[in-house]
Amino acid sequence: MIDKATKAAQGVFTWLDSRLHIAELWEHTAGHHIPKKSASWFYVFGSLTLLCLVIQLITGTLLAFAYVPSGAEAYTTLQYLTFEQPLGWILRGIHYWGSNFMVAIMLIHMTQVYLFGAYKYPRELTWVSGVLLLVITLGLAFTGQVMRFDEDAYWGIGIGAAIAGRSPGIGEQVVQLMLGGPIIGAETLSRFFSLHVFILPGSILAVIALHLRLVLSKGINEYPEPGVLVNRETYDAHYANILKKDGMPFAPYGIWKDLVAGGIVLMAIVVCALVLGPKGPFGPPDPTQIDANPRPDFYFMWIFAIAALMPDYMETVALLIGPPIGIALLIILPFINNTGEKHWSRRPVALLAVVSLVLSLGLLTWYGITSPWSPDMTGWRSAITPKQFLEHRSPLELQGAIVIQQKQCRNCHAIDGIGSQRGPDLAAVGTRLTAPQLTRQVIQGGGNMPAYGKNLTPYEIDAVVAYMVSLRPNGVPPARDSTLPAVPPSTRQAEKNQASAEGQHGKEG
Numbered sequence: 104m105i106d107k108a109t110k111a112a113q114g115v116f117t118w119l120d121s122r123l124h125i126a127e128l129w130e131h132t133a134g135h136h137i138p139k140k141s142a143s144w145f146y147v148f149g150s151l152t153l154l155c156l157v158i159q160l161i162t163g164t165l166l167a168f169a170y171v172p173s174g175a176e177a178y179t180t181l182q183y184l185t186f187e188q189p190l191g192w193i194l195r196g197i198h199y200w201g202s203n204f205m206v207a208i209m210l211i212h213m214t215q216v217y218l219f220g221a222y223k224y225p226r227e228l229t230w231v232s233g234v235l236l237l238v239i240t241l242g243l244a245f246t247g248q249v250m251r252f253d254e255d256a257y258w259g260i261g262i263g264a265a266i267a268g269r270s271p272g273i274g275e276q277v278v279q280l281m282l283g284g285p286i287i288g289a290e291t292l293s294r295f296f297s298l299h300v301f302i303l304p305g306s307i308l309a310v311i312a313l314h315l316r317l318v319l320s321k322g323i324n325e326y327p328e329p330g331v332l333v334n335r336e337t338y339d340a341h342y343a344n345i346l347k348k349d350g351m352p353f354a355p356y357g358i359w360k361d362l363v364a365g366g367i368v369l370m371a372i373v374v375c376a377l378v379l380g381p382k383g384p385f386g387p388p389d390p391t392q393i394d395a396n397p398r399p400d401f402y403f404m405w406i407f408a409i410a411a412l413m414p415d416y417m418e419t420v421a422l423l424i425g426p427p428i429g430i431a432l433l434i435i436l437p438f439i440n441n442t443g444e445k446h447w448s449r450r451p452v453a454l455l456a457v458v459s460l461v462l463s464l465g466l467l468t469w470y471g472i473t474s475p476w477s478p479d480m481t482g483w484r485s486a487i488t489p490k491q492f493l494e495h496r497s498p499l500e501l502q503g504a505i506v507i508q509q510k511q512c513r514n515c516h517a518i519d520g521i522g523s524q525r526g527p528d529l530a531a532v533g534t535r536l537t538a539p540q541l542t543r544q545v546i547q548g549g550g551n552m553p554a555y556g557k558n559l560t561p562y563e564i565d566a567v568v569a570y571m572v573s574l575r576p577n578g579v580p581p582a583r584d585s586t587l588p589a590v591p592p593s594t595r596q597a598e599k600n601q602a603s604a605e606g607q608h609g610k611e612g
Contacts, residue, residue: 133354135319136346140326142357145219147364148212149318153311154365155205158372159243160304162198170250172296174289177252181384196376202244204372206402209240214457220445221324223333227437229321232314234433239307241402246299248400252292257388258397260287260295262410266422287388322346323353327445335442396480404471405464411476412467475524483511486522492530496573503570506563510555518574526552533575537582541568 120126169188171180184191213233216222222230245263249256260282267281268274283290325345351357382400399407409421447454479486488504496504507513507529515525536544545564548554559567572581 129354132319133358134352135322136350137323137353137357138325138345139349139351139357141323142351142353142360143326144360144364145215145326146323147361148208148215150361151364151368152205152209152212154368155201155208155372156307156311158201158369159198159205162194162201163300163304165194166198167300172250172292174252174292177250177292178384178387181251181253185381185384192380193376195381196379197372198247199381200372200375200379202247203375203401204368206240206244208368209237213237214461216324218447218450218453218457219324219327220333220447220450222437222441223443223445224335224338224437224441226317226321226324227441229314229317230437231434232310232317234430235310236307236314238430239303239310243299243303243307244400244402246295246303248403249292249295250299251383251385252388253384254386254388255383255397255399257287257390259399259403260291269419269423324445327447329446329449330444331446332444333442396477398471398474401468401472405467407474408467408471411474412470473524477523478514478525479523480514482513482515482523483508486513486517489519489521492518492574496570499566500570500573503566503568506559506567507570510559510563515552529571529574531575531579533572533581534579535582536571537584538568538572539584540582541571 116125166184169180169184169191171177181195184195186192216230216233245259248259264278264281264287267277270277279285281291281294282288283294322342325342385397398404406422410418413421444450488508493501493504507516513522515523517524517528517530519530520528532541542564544552545559545567546554546556556564575581
């Protein structure tokens with residue numbers, strides 16, 4: 104019975120194979136030969152990016168069944184999916200974290216390809232298609248953030264429109280095309296929905312087809328060896344010799360590390376969705392909400408930081424000119440440097456470029472996440488005052504602590520690291536500024552600090568200054584006016600004793 108079933112199955116497969124060429128298709132795709140050393144953990148990031156894309160396509164399709172791309176309904180839809188729809192929050196969480204993982208893994212993949220010299224001959228177009236995939240992926244990430252249509256999305260669109268509006272000569276037309284009008288409205292969301300659901304996914308699938316075709320036709324880059332140079336005249340024969348001597352089919356022999364890494368990434372996405380949940384929706388997209396504190400997703404935090412830290416005259420260069428130039432350099436890279444050494448240890452300039460870029464973007468991203476320039480609008484009620492900064496204070500000083508809390512000073516100032524980082528920490532302010540200087544700063548403002556002379560009564564100002572003067576480590580004297588001559592402590596004590604003695608003598612007389 105088993106033999107008959109086996110023969111029947113073989114007959115069916117033979118019939119299908121004679122028409123669909125399944126065996127030949129397998130041999131030229133999953134079964135294509137790769138260098139044995141390329142079956143490495145360093146080479147799993149491409150397949151992991153593809154896995155994340157599949158997750159995004161599946162979860163995005165399921166979310167589209169409930170999502171209403173309307174300016175009046177989108178925010179309500181997200182609230183329904185998050186709080187009412189069974190398993191809606193986990194579906195949103197997987198979609199959100201899948202997006203984060205996809206961008207991060209693709210960036211790692213591009214970095215690995217660059218360091219391994221895989222953009223060199225004959226894989227120039229493989230690299231170019233990878234750069235296009237990175238750009239489209241970032242476009243999907245941005246338009247996906249807009250789909251939340253909360254305060255983050257609203258201000259994100261506004262910033263994107265402001266950047267696009269600086270395009271010389273065509274800025275107004277670009278903004279009209281982007282927003283569907285002069286302002287952010289219902290048509291804006293419809294356009295971004297079309298981009299996110301139809302245009303960009305279709306584009307990325309088309310470019311992935313080209314990318315995979317190039318990978319299969321030009322082969323997977325061999326593991327680079329120091330001293331082995333790429334030469335156009337000899338490389339094709341050299342690669343063919345590697346496959347002949349040390350090649351193996353990708354499936355089933357070289358795929359297992361990709362499968363293990365894929366399982367780990369899939370588990371990590373699900374765990375993040377279960378533990379951390381989806382992002383948002385935050386406040387509704389209301390431009391009159393003055394305490395909105397919008398933040399982009401992590402992959403755009405560096406742009407957020409640049410926009411905040413760059414001087415005004417550099418913004419156009421940094422935001423509008425810089426990224427296109429960077430993308431153009433990535434595209435032309437394999438055409439100006441496609442031979443020679445591949446190993447990173449023999450390419451110090453390439454290694455230095457990667458380290459510099461990672462450190463720069465990492466630092467900007469950290470500043471964007473912490474946002475030390477932005478006030479924490481809830482700091483006045485969420486940032487506690489440490490106990491040691493309240494003990495042994497006079498009634499006037501304690502009243503000053505209350506004023507600092509109630510007047511929302513903690514939205515900008517921390518005390519011993521607790522509170523916002525926009526302004527300087529007040530933990531030791533009494534050692535830096537004198538009472539007159541503090542009074543002047545509170546009344547007149549200065550730097551990024553507004554003036555509070557019209558918002559505080561004279562008594563409140565006295566209380567605040569008295570409290571801030573007391574904020575200094577034990578045993579450290581308060582700040583003194585540098586224009587006055589310094590008096591040693593022993594001299595000051597002697598003068599006090601003499602004055603006390605003279606006063607007592609006067610009373611006796």
